[in-house]
Amino acid sequence: MWDANSRMCLPVEESILCLEKHHSRMDLVCLDYPKAGMPKTPTELQSSRCCPTLLLENRNSKGLLMGWSLILPLSWARVFWISIISKGAHAIGLQEKRWVACDVGLPDFPSDFPDCNAYSYFMVAEGANIKQNAEKLPPSVRPFKVPIPSPWNVVRATVHKGLLAMGDMQHCGDEVMADRNSLSNSKCCDCNTKPHSSLVNSLDGIVARTSCVLTDFLSEIHGDCLLLFPGFQNKTGILEFMMDENKFGNGGSQITSDRKLCYLRVLLHAYKEGVFEEGAVVCAPVLGDILLWTSRSENIEGGLQIPQSSVRSYFKQQLCGNWEFQISQDPVSRGSHRWPIGFVTTGFVRGSKKPVAEAFCEATLLARLRQEQWKRMPEKQRRTEIYVLVRNLRSSAYRLGLATIVLEQQVDDVGFL
Structure with a gap:
């Protein structure tokens, strides 16, 4: 390789190369031109026609070749760039790079970290x-504000209450409404006393990117009985486990909520229909929601929706900048409320043959969902993926999705594009 501290020879100037090409063309057509050689400039004497490259x-994780990375000295980047583009290569930007990463199931830095x-x-x-950009539009067509970045702190409320999606949602809503005012008041006081920070709604917890980290987390919270299989790449073994109800256990019901959260990267595929956008909430x-889509006798036209009036007020921004989700007192709104377990960081790529979204969901909530779904659903309808609901922040409709935990497909999830 090369030493960045040592002086690197610069490439030959483009004007000299152009003049050499001109002389070559003159020789090709047998035209006379002055035979006197070109004077060598100091720049030319210090330049070079070759450089070290890497x-x-x-x-990918399966060992298949996905592409090449070319590392060059900084002073030679322009020369190679012009040559590569002139030979038919297509330049892409950061957005296109993110699409490519999502299409192959890899995280993109920093949007998926x-x-x-x-x-x-x-x-x-x-x-x-x-x-x-929104302020440049007329107020009549200006989109309403949604939380950016995603309000990860709302997942803590789901874990704190220990609420499972398969439980009694009506009772859960009543319990939360009873103490939501006191909780909001205490947080507002904190907002007034703490200095405002631009980095609000930061992730409350860790992201397990290796099987060892996830295993250590489960051991720390005494959650070895949770239905998570880090590094368990044998899908047949998971299927056999799924069919044996005696192995389901209690799903970690004794795990306390006063603990750090652990998020897992999951790949989301839409069940039958739907488009998942960046920032969508995973619930x-x-x-009954699952049967609404999976039962052939049911008509899913319209599907599960929250009232249009609740779309704008689902998340409310506090004075300190944090966002909190709101549960309406209206019985219809409370009946359609579903508890958040994570957020989509990269949405579907338009035009992709196999659209997939990337999201991060809390590990223990995923395990409890899987346990309830395996227990309550017939054997033929059980899947290794986990059924979740996804709602785009500016939409009222929920869509059923299938979440695949990446660490159950491979040992590590540390690669990125």
């Missing part, structure tokens, strides 16, 4: 840009 293979400060800064900048379905 070519790296990019392979919500546990990093780079993600917070990136999302704050993106939110400011979206706000600036826990009840059994």
Whole structure:
């Protein structure tokens, strides 16, 4: 390789190369031109026609070649760029790079790393840009404001209450409404006393990107009985486990809610229909929601929806900048409320043959959902994926999705594009 501290020879100037090509063409057509050689400038004497390069293979988890990475000295980047583009290569930007990463199931940095400060800064900048563009539109067509970055703190409420999607949602709503005012008042007081920070709604917890980290987390919270299979790449073994109800256990019902949260990256596929956008909220379905889509006799036209009046007020921004989800006192709104377990960080790529979205969901909530679905659903309808509901923030409709935990497909999830 090369030493960045040592002086690197610059490429030959383009004007000299063009003049050499001109002389070559003159020789080709046998035209006379002055034979005197061109004077060598100091720049030409210090330049070079070759440079060291580093070519790296990019392979996925299955060992298949996905592409190449070319590393060059900085002073030679323009020369190679012009040559590659002139030979038919297509340049892409950061957005296209993100689409490619999502299409192959890889995370993109920093948008798919919500546990990093780079993600917070990136999302704050993106939110400011979206706000600036929205203010240029007339008020009548201006889209309403949605939380950017995603309000990860609302997942803590789901864990704190220990609420399962398969439970009694009506009773859960009554319980939350009883103490929501006191909870909001205490948080508002904190907002007034704490200095305002631009990095609000940061991820409350960790992201397990290796099987060892997830295993250590489960051991720390005494959740070895949870239905999570880190590094369990033998799908046949999971299917056999899924059919044996004696192995389901109690699903970690004794795990306390006063603990750190652990998020897992999941790949989301729509069940039958739907488009999942960036920032969409991932919620826990009840059994009736799943049967609404999976039962052939049911008509899913319209599906499960929240009232249009609740779309704007689903998340409310506090004075300190944090966003909190609101449960309406209206019985219809409360009946359609589903508890959030995570958020989509990369939405569907338009035009993709196999659209997939990437999301991060809380590990114990995923395990409890899987346990309830395996217990209550017939054997033929059980799946290794986990049924979830996804709702785009500016839409009132929920869509059924299938969540695949990445760490159950591979040992590590540390690669990115």
